[in-house]
Amino acid sequence: MRKNHGLAFQHVAMDLAKVIGASVVMGAAVAAGWWAWALNFPATTLADASALIVLIGAGVVIYAGLIWMLGIEGRDDLAAVMSKLRGKISPKANR
Numbered sequence: 001m002r003k004n005h006g007l008a009f010q011h012v013a014m015d016l017a018k019v020i021g022a023s024v025v026m027g028a029a030v031a032a033g034w035w036a037w038a039l040n041f042p043a044t045t046l047a048d049a050s051a052l053i054v055l056i057g058a059g060v061v062i063y064a065g066l067i068w069m070l071g072i073e074g075r076d077d078l079a080a081v082m083s084k085l086r087g088k089i090s091p092k093a094n095r
Helices: 010-040 045-070 075-089
Strands: none
Touching: 010 045, 045 075
């Protein structure tokens, strides 16, 4: 059996392990946040909707931060997208 070194998938496995780890941490943080929210706020539609908005935002920030810190391949692409979004939000900042 021949091995083609150009098709090595070791980096994919490492990135997959990092993504799984970041997902577990994000999930644990969101679950802990929901538990804390449920203990401190009444179970109303407004409180639940607010928790949903806050915790989804927190989960995105946590996951993106972990992915960035772990050095997942493609973070330069993410930086370019964020730069474009910043330009669209405040076009005066790019001038």
